[in-house]
Every structure is written in structure tokens, then in C-alpha cells.
Amino acid sequence: MDTFEQNPGIKSADHIALRVADYDQSVRFYTGTLGFELETEWTLGEAAPGLRFAYVRLGSFKIEIIGDGQLTPAPATVDIPDHLSRSGFIHLCLRVENLNDTLAELRRRGVEVFVEPFDVEPISQHLALIKDNSGNVIELAQAFAS
Template sequence: MEVKMAQVRYIVHDVEESVSFYTSQLGFELEQQYGPAMAILGKDDLKLWLAGPPASASQPMPDGSEPQPGGWCRIVLTVPELASVVERLRDANVRFRNEIIEGPGGNQILCEDPSGNAIELFEPS
């Protein structure tokens, strides 16, 4: 496995379900999996670490707070023809947080993985 300078870790409810989502819907490749605890996926230069409930990254903090999926931090995936990608994902019952937003640099929309983690799909102008 080639080591990249930085990776993104998402806390997920179910590693198997998340691996299936990212590989079948967003074109990631499974590189390594450690049972239900963790999986490492790759897409282009992005390494995505999925940490399930048994993973060390999911353990409670000293104050008792527990890492949870969701929130507003997100990975950004650049896609061609955003509208057609959104249509395909909607047909696959992927959840979206909003509709396509037009901005000065391009168009974007937020979808969610099965655990509720945000993924921005971005089509540059």
C-alpha cells in the first residue's frame, strides 16, 4: 500500500455497509479491511479510512464523549456532469441534504453515506 501524506477518517455505524456504498456508488476501491473495525478505501489520490464501532478511533474520549458519524465536515469529490451523477444516486436511494447549488466556481450538492457522513459532489465551472 502506498502511503499518502494525509488521509480522511470517517466514523461509521457499519463498515461493511459503508464499504459497499463507497465502492458501488462512488467508485472507491477497497484496499484493506480489518473485519468490522476498519477499512481503507482509495479513489485517485484520496485515502478514506472508515472506522466502525470496534475501532480504536471510535472509543470514548476521557470526558466520556463518543465519536459519532455525521456533522458538516466532508470530503469533496469532483465529478463530471453533476446532474446525471445526482440522478443515478437518487435512483439508488442515496440521501441528499440539499439540491444542486450554483456557485462562482461551479455547482455542488451534499449527499450522505449510510452513516450520515456528508459527501460534497462538485462540478467545476
């Protein structure tokens, strides 16, 4: 069987990129508030004038933060139906050990909860949604206890 019949040579997922309005504030949010580690920062010089880039890492997962320069802001997400009606990437999901404890700590750190905890029985998940400093939606997920 040809290797490419099932997988065209893809080894693993590497990162997701977020375009943000305030680069410094976003790096602080992901590192200081959510506990990611700043891996590296760079620019592309004349290829992307005025833009700054950073990788922030949580375990093996990375986010590429792209900030500064000219930005066309997307309309703010106002509720779950609005959030789920958008095309393209709509949120980032982070696995948590205890959703209520995580939300309590994030509230203590000044993070506003966008959607309070709710259960999704078909996938055995307890979920809540927050937004980062740029309005990007972050889903927090805890598997139901077995």
C-alpha cells in the first residue's frame, strides 16, 4: 500500500496563528495569564514590514502570535450562535483538569468568562468559553469524570 494513500507525508500539527491588535499585550496574556512559555520572537524585515511574530508554547502545542502593522479587525463575537455561524477557524480549545478551578483562577487574573460552563453529553465534555485580549475565543474543556 502506498504511504500517501492514507497520509500525504504529514507528521503532526505544529501551530495555529493568531493575528492580534496589540502584540505585547497578547504575548503577556498567553504567557502571564494562561501560562504558555515564550519560545522565540522574530520579524520578517521588508517581507512583512512592521509585523512582529512570537511562538508561545504549552506542552507540545504552539501559537504563533502575529502583531503590530496594519490590521483589519473582525467583528466581535457576541454569543454562541454568532460564534458558531462564522466560517474558518473560530476558536482554540485548551484541555483543563478542573474547569471550575481554572475559571476561578482566570477570573482572579482578570479574564472575563464569555460563556459560562455547560455540558455536551455526546462528547462527554464540560465546556466554557473565554476571550483573549484581542477577542479571540478560547474554549476550555474538561472530560466528564468516569
